[in-house]
Amino acid sequence: MEKFTVHTGRAVPLRYSNVDTDQIIPAVYLKRVTRTGFEDGLFAAWRTDPDFVLNKPEYKDGTILIAGPDFGTGSSREHAVWALQNYGFKAVLSSRFADIFRGNSLKGGLLTVVLPQPVIEQLWEMVEADPATEITVDLVNREVRAKDIVEPFELDDYTRWRLMEGLDDIDLTLRHVDAIAEYEKRRKPWLPVTQ
Amino acid sequence: MARTMAEKVWEEHVVRRAEGEPDLLYIDLHLIHEVTSPQAFEGLRLANRKLRRPDLTIATEDHNVPTENIFLPIADPVSRTQVETLRKNAAEFGVRLHPMGDIDQGIVHVIGPQLGLTQPGMTIVCGDSHTSTHGAFGALAFGIGTSQVEHVMATQTLPMTPFKTMAVNVEGKLKPGVTAKDIILAVIAQIGTGGGQGHVIEYRGEAIRSLSMEARMTICNMSIEAGARAGMIAPDQTTFDYLKGRPHAPKGELWDQAVEYWKTLPTDEGAVFDKEVFLNADELSPFVTWGTNPGQGVPLDSVVPDPESFTDPVERAAAEKALAYMDLKPGTRMRDIKIDTVFLGSCTNGRIEDLRAAAEVLKGRKVADGVRMLVVPGSQRVKQQAAAEGLDEIFKAAGAEWREAGCSMCLGMNPDTLKPGERSASTSNRNFEGRQGKGGRTHLVSPLVAAATAVRGTLSSPADL
Ligand code: SF4
Numbered sequence: 203m204e205k206f207t208v209h210t211g212r213a214v215p216l217r218y219s220n221v222d223t224d225q226i227i228p229a230v231y232l233k234r235v236t237r238t239g240f241e242d243g244l245f246a247a248w249r250t251d252p253d254f255v256l257n258k259p260e261y262k263d264g265t266i267l268i269a270g271p272d273f274g275t276g277s278s279r280e281h282a283v284w285a286l287q288n289y290g291f292k293a294v295l296s297s298r299f300a301d302i303f304r305g306n307s308l309k310g311g312l313l314t315v316v317l318p319q320p321v322i323e324q325l326w327e328m329v330e331a332d333p334a335t336e337i338t339v340d341l342v343n344r345e346v347r348a349k350d351i352v353e354p355f356e357l358d359d360y361t362r363w364r365l366m367e368g369l370d371d372i373d374l375t376l377r378h379v380d381a382i383a384e385y386e387k388r389r390k391p392w393l394p395v396t397q
Numbered sequence: 398m399a400r401t402m403a404e405k406v407w408e409e410h411v412v413r414r415a416e417g418e419p420d421l422l423y424i425d426l427h428l429i430h431e432v433t434s435p436q437a438f439e440g441l442r443l444a445n446r447k448l449r450r451p452d453l454t455i456a457t458e459d460h461n462v463p464t465e466n467i468f469l470p471i472a473d474p475v476s477r478t479q480v481e482t483l484r485k486n487a488a489e490f491g492v493r494l495h496p497m498g499d500i501d502q503g504i505v506h507v508i509g510p511q512l513g514l515t516q517p518g519m520t521i522v523c524g525d526s527h528t529s530t531h532g533a534f535g536a537l538a539f540g541i542g543t544s545q546v547e548h549v550m551a552t553q554t555l556p557m558t559p560f561k562t563m564a565v566n567v568e569g570k571l572k573p574g575v576t577a578k579d580i581i582l583a584v585i586a587q588i589g590t591g592g593g594q595g596h597v598i599e600y601r602g603e604a605i606r607s608l609s610m611e612a613r614m615t616i617c618n619m620s621i622e623a624g625a626r627a628g629m630i631a632p633d634q635t636t637f638d639y640l641k642g643r644p645h646a647p648k649g650e651l652w653d654q655a656v657e658y659w660k661t662l663p664t665d666e667g668a669v670f671d672k673e674v675f676l677n678a679d680e681l682s683p684f685v686t687w688g689t690n691p692g693q694g695v696p697l698d699s700v701v702p703d704p705e706s707f708t709d710p711v712e713r714a715a716a717e718k719a720l721a722y723m724d725l726k727p728g729t730r731m732r733d734i735k736i737d738t739v740f741l742g743s744c745t746n747g748r749i750e751d752l753r754a755a756a757e758v759l760k761g762r763k764v765a766d767g768v769r770m771l772v773v774p775g776s777q778r779v780k781q782q783a784a785a786e787g788l789d790e791i792f793k794a795a796g797a798e799w800r801e802a803g804c805s806m807c808l809g810m811n812p813d814t815l816k817p818g819e820r821s822a823s824t825s826n827r828n829f830e831g832r833q834g835k836g837g838r839t840h841l842v843s844p845l846v847a848a849a850t851a852v853r854g855t856l857s858s859p860a861d862l
Pocket residue numbers: 459460504505506525527743744745803804807808825826
């Protein structure tokens with residue numbers, strides 16, 4: 203997993219609330235056998251509309267998504283996180299995320315940041331007025347900065363550490379690889395092997 | 398301190414325990430199939446990781462394999478891609494795979510026990526909820542999600558918080574014609590589809606002890622439908638006899654050591670379960686479902702219930718919705734419900750005993766006009782065994798279709814599906830809306846009821862013939 207410390211980039215204003223996982227990545231894309239390449243399925247239904255924000259050239263290079271409240275409701279599909287990451291998003295800002303989506307995103311290295319709705323509104327206006335506005339998501343200091351805005355956000359120490367170190371669950375378990383090897387020595391001698 | 402069997406198996410597998418963190422559990426056997434593994438393999442590849450223990454891993458093709466013409470390319474491109482991807486991944490990561498046409502191919506939960514890979518006291522996982530089947534041997538076996546599949550591949554462990562424990566005591570003796578499937582359908586009807594939530598169920602009591610291994614698997618298989626994470630049955634002589642001589646069962650001195658250890662696994666006298674449920678086997682009769690969840694079941698002798706009879710408003714609303722979907726009227730005798738399709742198979746009831754039981758009923762009889770019956774063995778070995786016993790001839794003579802091994806109409810990922818409005822009597826485990834095909838209507842039944850229903854064209858038991 204990529205380490206996340208401080209990220210500065212352009213942002214995409216997504217003025218919708220209650221964006222569910224079916225809208226983030228429709229079910230037809232779930233039949234794939236890969237973990238990459240889901241960017242084409244991201245917001246697939248909306249992207250057929252030329253006026254949809256992701257289709258506008260000025261937002262093409264956005265790496266931070268500023269979403270409305272209740273982002274990521276619906277199914278538990280991890281594909282929703284992959285689709286956002288595959289597209290190039292590093293962080294999503296919203297005033298409220300669905301629990302499972304938030305859990306999946308923080309496990310997978312996509313930083314989801316909860317900000318008060320008025321701040322989200324301010325950021326929307328800012329990047330709509332000037333799409334080249336740069337926003338900084340600073341995990342080290344737990345704050346979001348953009349022009350004159352400096353807004354702190356909360357994230358527990360453990361998750362912050364894990365993201366800053368770029369450790370996924372497997373990495374964390376692999377830190378105990380000695381314990382696993384020790385355990386393997388005391389397994390019952392008759393346990394079956396498949397090969 | 399007195400411990401339950403589930404607690405013993407858990408303790409035996411703790412690799413690491415730390416305050417405030419989940420236990421890190423060692424996994425003895427990882428079963429893999431084509432649907433839930435591709436992204437896990439891809440995840441490994443992206444992170445440059447290997448399988449820690451390919452020798453504790455086995456793969457098969459089951460969920461979307463066709464059950465006819467298995468040597469032709471798979472017509473459906475999605476299914477074909479998944480199967481081909483599994484083949485590539487298995488070769489690249491060194492995993493033993495049983496592809497279509499292989500003698501050991503079959504439904505993942507049928508081949509593990511058959512090979513003797515499923516043994517008492519083990520931890521077994523698979524990206525599939527019906528992994529609970531393997532608990533029939535006194536193993537702790539549960540389904541996991543795709544990122545956990547990847548975690549097991551890379552580390553052979555899983556971080557887990559302990560489950561709660563629940564005892565389902567089935568005392569008494571089953572009447573003739575009443576089977577394991579009827580027990581588990583009655584259990585689920587009693588405790589509800591959420592009754593086992595967060596628990597490992599241990600099935601106990603005289604009626605359970607007297608069941609064969611295959612029947613025990615049927616029961617543990619449907620623990621999921623009762624909401625539980627896993628189901629278990631204490632190993633005993635029946636278990637040992639089933640295992641002895643299987644390809645991966647211990648041999649010689651190791652066998653004796655293993656049996657010695659397996660005998661220590663059953664729940665200690667005085668151990669306390671978080672929850673207990675009681676059921677009397679003497680009172681059971683063939684059980685069938687009328688609704689769209691496995692808890693909506695009644696004895697075959699009774700009628701479609703009236704939603705008004707449910708005091709719980711949530712259950713009442715669910716019953717109304719189910720009856721509308723199933724196109725059934727309250728008060729209709731279950732025996733009067735006409736069926737289009739009979740499906741005999743799945744990891745619940747696709748083993749040799751199930752086929753034998755159904756063939757016994759069908760012998761010298763015909764499938765009713767207008768009824769289609771599919772017989773899908775749970776594995777290639779089951780198929781061969783059935784053929785060796787002449788069961789295939791009985792099925793074919795009765796007018797049933799005799800197919801290759803796989804999940805088939807259990808979930809309709811392959812071409813074996815119900816058409817909208819069609820109604821099946823199915824020996825599988827889920828009667829959800831559209832499970833066997835969009836708009837299809839499913840009644841869950843035992844193999845005996847399935848066979849009798851095929852003959853009469855309406856839900857029936859062998860006693861009706
Ligand atoms: S037979 Fe049905 S329940 Fe069993 S593994 Fe296959 S799809 Fe799942």
